[in-house]
Amino acid sequence: MTSDHAEHPDKPAQLAQKLRDWAGPIVLASHESPDGDAFGSALALKRALDRLGKRTTLPLTPPRYLAFLAEAGELSAPLTHLEPNTLVIVLDVEVSRRLVGVPVTDERVEGAALTVVIDHHGTNNGAGDLLWVEPGRAATAHMVKDLISALGVPWDAALATPCLTGILTDTGGFRFGNTTPEVLRAAGELIACGVAYSDLTDRLAWRHPDFFRMLGKVMGTVEFPLGGLVAYAELTEAMRQEIGPTDDDSSDYVGQIRYAEGTVVALFLREERQDGTPQTKVSVRSRAGVSAQAICVALGGGGHVAAAGATVAADLATTKARALEATRAELARCGYDVPPTA
Template sequence: MDAVCNGPELQYREKIRAVADALRAHKGPIFVVSHVDPDGDAIGSSLGLYRALRALGKEAFWIAEPPRYLRFLVREEEYTGPLERLPEGALLVVLDAAEPGRVAGAPVEGFVVNIDHHGTNPRFGCLAVVDPSKAATAQMVKDLVDALGVVWTPEIATPVLTGIITDTGNFRFANTTPEVLHTAAELVGYGVPLAELTDRLQWRPASYFRALGAVLSTVAFHFGGLLVTAHLPPGVQVEDSDDFVGLIRYAEGSQIAVFLREREEGIKLSIRSRGGVSAQAVAVSLGGGGHVPAAGATLRGVGLEEAYQRVLAAVEEELRRTGYL
């Protein structure tokens, strides 16, 4: 393992094969985790790899807390609770986590495999496969499962395809390349019920729709409509609110959308952009990260009013950089 950990820089396919070799050779337990507040890619990529490792006969464990709209993918017996320490001889696979501080469920220690598609990832771990050209970490997991030689089943392919669908916005975002569509077609060919899956991914509880009305009442336009914002009003309860930024981003003429919601740790920002405007640049300036079209950050120790002021300042700077102002 140390030889792999300290090995030379490899190309993407070589790195994927190196990870597959390490996973096949490992004799102890393998724990699969992702990031805090997991989305479709985090859950889909980690659950798909966990099932593939189990099919390979490995002593694998999946640690995750999927949001309500994704729980239909999971069987109760597949959950493992969070760990404060990893057992001796364990291998940790971290998926879709842009930095060690965002890893949820287990400490980042021992032999760590880091697979991710966020360009801001610092390449932590003994084996790091980071490729921002990939639309989703699940797309990379597809390549890894192929390299492992596991026989594809609908149970493995469904969560992997879920990760691709959600991170491409149902194949509407600019990251939907021919390679992505080819990968998705392969996964559908393994028995994924595509129409059923895409329909099920849109189900939301009644509380979501009540909260949606409250959120839409906060929609505001700035810089002549280039920026659209909204927030979750205090006291409004909803379990899954990640969709809201995706709704307001379709305001005509907008180049960037920001959705704010108060959490225990601070004001969480979800940011989406188009037209050459970088959501990533805005997020990084606010202490967060992500992709150019989709990013996020958390503002700690501030209220909603100050959070808005910081967002407006950061977005104004990005709009000026890109020539919109």
């Protein structure tokens, strides 16, 4: 069941062979605050490898809304060092970005005997020993589906549910431009494995009541700068202090404002603190040929053409000015007549 338009049709079989032959421990890793693709891909692959008798560790902490996918005992605390002969599989993220769960030094997983990278980000920097990077894929989970099939593990709902979660997340529930016939066929095959589909899509949308209180605050900040071509909203530390800690996922907020009629870019900024220093997380969505990726690369981040992000080591006001300037430049590149941001 390999994908019918894979850029590297031999990669799943090669990787499956490597994983089947590996006698040492296997650690699956991704980025902090994993989204449905990062977490679903890692969980599905862990379960498949466990069924082959491999000794696997998944040191990831999912956000609250994804936690239901994991069974008790499947997740581990972050590892401070790796056992000898450990193979690390890095999913849905480049090694240089903040991997969690495994020690990283100089863009290398420290102490890994072999680092395998499976990713679909066009901005992947290629760090790792064995790379399978296909920017043409809608989700890392779609690639993991091919890998699990190549491993020869029989499919069932426990494997298919996290895998489908990744595809659902990264296609916006089959609404984004990456929803190809191949993706829909893959999803259909996964649903046929016994996934409780409407239960899954319902459960993935659950949020704590405080999320909706925060949503009200965030929506109170919406503005439409750059001649109305941009929908902008922000989440500040002051709001967080008022509502309390919420399991807010930036993609939820930017996913709402992106539908403002007449806009081509949605910008959502979230004020954070990293070891006491202010930093701001930027989430960008775009349409009509405008590149969210270009905007985020200008801010030191990365992602896909229509959906990208960056974490900027600056306060909210500074980051807002920089993000609007990067957006103005991208809109100008695309031929929009936009006023200067200053």
